[in-house]
Amino acid sequence: MPDYIVPDSTLYKDEESYTLYDSKDNGIYVGIVRKSIEVEDVGTKYLVEYFSNGSQVPISCVPMTRFNSPYNFEEIRYKPWLRGPATSELLPKGAVSTYDMRDGDVVIVASINGDGREGVILGTIKHPSRETMTEEETLAYYSVYNGLETKIDPEGAYTVTFQGAPLNDAAPIPPGLREVEEVKYNTVIAGSFFGFDNTGSFTADVSNELGTNMIKLTRDPAGGSIMIESGKNIISIAGTPALGELSVTTDAYKVEVLESEMKATTTMKFEALQMSIKGTQVAIGNDTIELVDGLLQILDGIGQVVVTSPVGTCTPIMASPQWASNITPLITKLNTLKGSL
Numbered sequence: 001m002p003d004y005i006v007p008d009s010t011l012y013k014d015e016e017s018y019t020l021y022d023s024k025d026n027g028i029y030v031g032i033v034r035k036s037i038e039v040e041d042v043g044t045k046y047l048v049e050y051f052s053n054g055s056q057v058p059i060s061c062v063p064m065t066r067f068n069s070p071y072n073f074e075e076i077r078y079k080p081w082l083r084g085p086a087t088s089e090l091l092p093k094g095a096v097s098t099y100d101m102r103d104g105d106v107v108i109v110a111s112i113n114g115d116g117r118e119g120v121i122l123g124t125i126k127h128p129s130r131e132t133m134t135e136e137e138t139l140a141y142y143s144v145y146n147g148l149e150t151k152i153d154p155e156g157a158y159t160v161t162f163q164g165a166p167l168n169d170a171a172p173i174p175p176g177l178r179e180v181e182e183v184k185y186n187t188v189i190a191g192s193f194f195g196f197d198n199t200g201s202f203t204a205d206v207s208n209e210l211g212t213n214m215i216k217l218t219r220d221p222a223g224g225s226i227m228i229e230s231g232k233n234i235i236s237i238a239g240t241p242a243l244g245e246l247s248v249t250t251d252a253y254k255v256e257v258l259e260s261e262m263k264a265t266t267t268m269k270f271e272a273l274q275m276s277i278k279g280t281q282v283a284i285g286n287d288t289i290e291l292v293d294g295l296l297q298i299l300d301g302i303g304q305v306v307v308t309s310p311v312g313t314c315t316p317i318m319a320s321p322q323w324a325s326n327i328t329p330l331i332t333k334l335n336t337l338k339g340s341l
Contacts, residue, residue, distance in 0.1 A: 024114030027052075030125065033104040034058065035080040046078055046121065048109050061109050061119040078105045078121065100128040103169075103180045129180040147185060159195035283339030292338040299331055 031050030037060070039045050048061045065074040081104030099106055106127050109119045126132065133142040141152040147163040163185040194204040205214040211231045218225045225238035232251055239245040262268070284291040303318030317323060 025111040025116035026114050028108060028110045030106065031109050032099050032102055032106050033078045033080045035082045046080065048107060048119065048121065050109060059109060059119040060117065061121045063121045078107065080104050100179045155198035157196060157198045159193055161193040163190040281339035282337055283341050285341055290338070290341055292334055296331060296334050296338065299327060303327065
């Protein structure tokens, strides 16, 4: 006889009615970051849109990083294409168009534990609006994040270039009716860089159209060098392990120190249209004689000279009135100047 009693659903499980409940979403999808969401005790989550069977499906995702402990971690902010008011009235018609009309990060997402409502961003892929920057069949690296460009070329040279934040990234909502425009930077501040060339030499350069400002450390097996250039000022430190060389080129040179010493093993040459040396005490000479002390000895010797005339000897020269008024003050001044070697 047929059973006309409906089984109690709390006691009898109908597999067909539980199909949706038991289903798992184990797919991996390509999507675009729509917006970021700050969640308390969780951090930043991203609403990612992906296409499935002709429909655009939103999924809440967390980003995956290489490591993440309380002491060792990595964070990165993905770029959403929707920035600002999110009401449907403000969204342009192209808001749900192809990715080349939206400037968000194009990402790969997968569901967490098969739950289609929660996902994880596994990584990113190339955005269709930009050209590939690395060349075919080369081993190279190129990245740009918020205007900071990092590049490793096929010869191993490494360069980091500062461009500043993009100027055309301020609009809260992209046009949506045309492709994403090429990035634009502030040329007044852009262009500073540092890095290694393919010889291992290092350069840091913040030059602009007004002048050169750079530091370069050249690596050379025969003898490296360090060059600092700022405007018309150039300092070069070079040479070999056996012989070093330092040169300074500038328009005006001024040094203020508490104590200083310069010593040349062979020769030292000073050349100028005018030269002045000033000090409380000055010593010029060698191991045999000091110049100021020699002048004092000469003056003292001249003052003691006794001249013999046809009528007999005269008084010493220092006894004359002119000596006391003219020469004695000079001797006193020279004594204050005299130093020691």
